Amino acid sequence: MSGEAVIEIENLTKRYGEFVALQSLSLTVERGRILGLIGPNGAGKTTTIKILVGLSRPTSGVARIAGADCTNDVRKIKRLVGYMPDKFGSYENMRVREYLDFFGAAFGIRRSARNKRIDEVLEITDSTYMQDRYVESLSHGMQQRVGIARTLLHDPEVLIFDEPANGLDPKARVEMRELLLRLAGMGKTLIVTSHILPELARICDRVAILSGGGLRAAGTLAEIMKTVTQARLLEIQLNSADQVDAAAAILGEFAGPGSEVVRSESERTVQVRTSRREDEWHELASKLIGAGVRFSQLREIQTDLEDAYLSVTEPSSKADAKRSVTHV
Amino acid sequence: MSESVANPIIQRELVGLVTSRRALGVQIALAATFVGLVMLRWPTDARVGLSGARSFDVFRVFGYGLLTSLLLFVPAFPAASIVKERNKGTLALLFNSPLSPLAIYIGKFIGVFTFVSMLLILSLPAVAACYAMGGIGLWSEIGRLYLVLLAMLAQYVAVGLWISARTGSPDAAMRITYLTIVGLAAVTLIPNLFYQGQTGLIATLCDWVRCVSPIAAVMEILGHGSVGSQGLIGDGTIAYRFLLLSPILTLFFAATTISRLNYRIFDRSRSQGRITDDQSTSVKVARGMFYLVDPQRRKAGIGLINPVFVKEFRTRRFGRMHWILRLVSLCAVVSVLLAFVTTVQSEVWGARTIGGIMVLLQLLLVLLLVPSTSAGLIATERESGGWVLLQMTPLSSLRIVSGKLWSAIVTVGAVLLGTLPGYLVLIWINPDLEYEVRQVLISLGFAAILAVTVSAFVSSLFRRTAAATATAYGVLIAIFIGTLLVWLGRDAPFGFATVRAALIINPVAAAMAEMKVAGFEPYDLVPIAWWVSGGLSLACLVGLAVRIAQISRPS
Numbered sequence: 093m094s095g096e097a098v099i100e101i102e103n104l105t106k107r108y109g110e111f112v113a114l115q116s117l118s119l120t121v122e123r124g125r126i127l128g129l130i131g132p133n134g135a136g137k138t139t140t141i142k143i144l145v146g147l148s149r150p151t152s153g154v155a156r157i158a159g160a161d162c163t164n165d166v167r168k169i170k171r172l173v174g175y176m177p178d179k180f181g182s183y184e185n186m187r188v189r190e191y192l193d194f195f196g197a198a199f200g201i202r203r204s205a206r207n208k209r210i211d212e213v214l215e216i217t218d219s220t221y222m223q224d225r226y227v228e229s230l231s232h233g234m235q236q237r238v239g240i241a242r243t244l245l246h247d248p249e250v251l252i253f254d255e256p257a258n259g260l261d262p263k264a265r266v267e268m269r270e271l272l273l274r275l276a277g278m279g280k281t282l283i284v285t286s287h288i289l290p291e292l293a294r295i296c297d298r299v300a301i302l303s304g305g306g307l308r309a310a311g312t313l314a315e316i317m318k319t320v321t322q323a324r325l326l327e328i329q330l331n332s333a334d335q336v337d338a339a340a341a342i343l344g345e346f347a348g349p350g351s352e353v354v355r356s357e358s359e360r361t362v363q364v365r366t367s368r369r370e371d372e373w374h375e376l377a378s379k380l381i382g383a384g385v386r387f388s389q390l391r392e393i394q395t396d397l398e399d400a401y402l403s404v405t406e407p408s409s410k411a412d413a414k415r416s417v418t419h420v
Numbered sequence: 421m422s423e424s425v426a427n428p429i430i431q432r433e434l435v436g437l438v439t440s441r442r443a444l445g446v447q448i449a450l451a452a453t454f455v456g457l458v459m460l461r462w463p464t465d466a467r468v469g470l471s472g473a474r475s476f477d478v479f480r481v482f483g484y485g486l487l488t489s490l491l492l493f494v495p496a497f498p499a500a501s502i503v504k505e506r507n508k509g510t511l512a513l514l515f516n517s518p519l520s521p522l523a524i525y526i527g528k529f530i531g532v533f534t535f536v537s538m539l540l541i542l543s544l545p546a547v548a549a550c551y552a553m554g555g556i557g558l559w560s561e562i563g564r565l566y567l568v569l570l571a572m573l574a575q576y577v578a579v580g581l582w583i584s585a586r587t588g589s590p591d592a593a594m595r596i597t598y599l600t601i602v603g604l605a606a607v608t609l610i611p612n613l614f615y616q617g618q619t620g621l622i623a624t625l626c627d628w629v630r631c632v633s634p635i636a637a638v639m640e641i642l643g644h645g646s647v648g649s650q651g652l653i654g655d656g657t658i659a660y661r662f663l664l665l666s667p668i669l670t671l672f673f674a675a676t677t678i679s680r681l682n683y684r685i686f687d688r689s690r691s692q693g694r695i696t697d698d699q700s701t702s703v704k705v706a707r708g709m710f711y712l713v714d715p716q717r718r719k720a721g722i723g724l725i726n727p728v729f730v731k732e733f734r735t736r737r738f739g740r741m742h743w744i745l746r747l748v749s750l751c752a753v754v755s756v757l758l759a760f761v762t763t764v765q766s767e768v769w770g771a772r773t774i775g776g777i778m779v780l781l782q783l784l785l786v787l788l789l790v791p792s793t794s795a796g797l798i799a800t801e802r803e804s805g806g807w808v809l810l811q812m813t814p815l816s817s818l819r820i821v822s823g824k825l826w827s828a829i830v831t832v833g834a835v836l837l838g839t840l841p842g843y844l845v846l847i848w849i850n851p852d853l854e855y856e857v858r859q860v861l862i863s864l865g866f867a868a869i870l871a872v873t874v875s876a877f878v879s880s881l882f883r884r885t886a887a888a889t890a891t892a893y894g895v896l897i898a899i900f901i902g903t904l905l906v907w908l909g910r911d912a913p914f915g916f917a918t919v920r921a922a923l924i925i926n927p928v929a930a931a932m933a934e935m936k937v938a939g940f941e942p943y944d945l946v947p948i949a950w951w952v953s954g955g956l957s958l959a960c961l962v963g964l965a966v967r968i969a970q971i972s973r974p975s
Contacts, residue, residue, distance in 0.1 A: 142974075142975070145812060146974060147808065147811065147812075147974055147975065148974050148975045149974045149975070163974075166974075167814065170812055170813065170814050171814070173812075175812050177805060177808050177809075179804075179805035179808075180805060181804055181805035181806045181808065181809040182804060182805075182806075183731065183735040183804065183806060184735055184736075185715070185734065185735050186731075186734060186735045189718075190719055190734060193719075193721045193722055194722060194727055194730070194731045195809070195813065196721075197721070197722040197727035197730075198727050198728075198810070198813035198814070198815050199813055199814060200814060203721040203722070203723060206721055207721055224694075224695045224698075224718070242809075
């Protein structure tokens, strides 16, 4: 089954007057895959999700889920998608089981089948023990799990979760990650937004980085890394902060014109991004030693998803605000 | 005092209130109301009434209007003051500052009290116009009226803060504050109705309880004796007794609120979700005797009925099933007690008077119950995020809203049905009343539907339950009580046509007219009042449908 696109987004644009919330977004997600949608506030993540679940209409472009148009086939979309917004949506004086029973009834599941299904979704989300608790009294992590159980009630093909790991403690995050992987293992297709990038790095098959309403990068984690890591990041750990300037000059010269040298006297480090090959690095070491610069390490810093994210969403000056940056 | 002068909370509360849009709206509405009240009865001919009766008519209308306006708007300001801070987390920050609980309370009290007093100051130009007409004493009427109103404001601010420190959400605080103030202002008048003119401990107690109400005090100042005084002349001390009792109550509420302003306000554990089904047999039996519908029993799944209808009964913040059943039982008991009074005192009171009191009690029930059950129908869903979840289900907007409306109508209907035994006894005493009782019940049905539809429409206009609840109370009090105030000014200052025009929009007034309660006999309000309230209900339903379409539409 894998390889078939369940979610198709073509040139999706959303404008609010002059403001462009989403600009020509095109994406596909295959069945059983997890797409991580990341970006800063106002990047267009929630707008994309709202269009996908039929809560917002695009200005232009098309979004389809399992062949159903997200704008014109909203009834079908409701059956196909399980949506968990960033706000839980609790009711007072309602126990977890009653909460699920209500939404099961709202989806027209018959009472006998509903009871069985509630047991199943509680089991999947490890929430059976809290079925008699009042939903408003649950911790945030528990509420998120009940929210996911709610989205599973009508057994949708696609699950869309807006910031499911937001505000969770480390243990709950691990549990959430395991749960999302379990759902993908059940054949569900997931779109997950998050600000907590390591979460996405570990579980997503594909990542789309949005910024200012536009798609900045998309693909598998490896593809994104390749795109943003054509220049490798070298770091020298110096023995003394006095030699930061001397080391920065040598690194700038080594990297060539236009390169960016980042100095940190407090950390006694100098970093430079260079496209020079690994077998040329010994020249740099020789020059440093020749100039009397004493250092304990010369190493390459691995770029992770967070760096990729920052490199496409923030100007470098902002990212390096705490450090002294020299352009050679 | 020095503590209060340097108190930063006063400035923050006052500036926060004064600069809010809500405050601006209230100020403009009040200023326009005061001007309108005086202009309504301002002499248009060249003749001068030497007796001052004309100016006193104007003053009366103004006085009642002022009292009603303040009762309408004041509870909204202190009610959310503490609970909102607690839920936002800023109260914990205040506790962590060098400010003592007393300083925090004084800051809040003075801040809110100064603001609501400013509303009173807005009325000064209008009362000055009345005074300029002559015939009104500066102290005996104006001074005493303003003193009573100031004492009332202080007391109700203290009540609002007291409730705010004991509730879990701003809308619950708002609702309970309105209910408490209706209780303090109106329900306290009722016991004395049955004992006026009598002697003994209970009669004296009822007489004093009446003096807790500012309505009785203001009526005395405006020369109307008291509600249902049956021509008995009062001793002229109600206003003074109110001025004695009100500060005592203010101090009581203030002291108990200050004692609450500490860690205990946060010290609540999360419910562990105890279920009666898992308890021992003895507990089950005990709870079974206490509850007709045990809220802690594991509930069966929702059947074929509209799930939103069932959900409302299980979850709404006010009016869950077990409380509704208790209220219905209470209504039945009160109704039977009234029937008892009717049988033993029918010679003194007359069945029609008792019928009038029952209609008024039902009006109070509608006013207390409906905004609490209906004003959150849409606003609470939007506030909690539930509206988006409902939109993501296959339920149509029509099904969602109809489930909600029916839950409110069934609730109010059940409570009103609980009062039927009293009417049955009335018919039993005087079979000629059967036709009138039928007309009264139809009128009350219209009143309940009007109240529900107005509240539901108001609910669709707001994103916050507290704001929707306060507005719904305001609109319903204006419809049901405001029009009765116009009736109070019948003959002077308002003419027959004006009073009739006002009463037409109030189906409760139609019920009183059908029952031929004293003062309502000349007004023939049925069926025109039914048509008007039916039309208003329909307009509200159309407005609700338009709003639902707006908020359900994809953005």
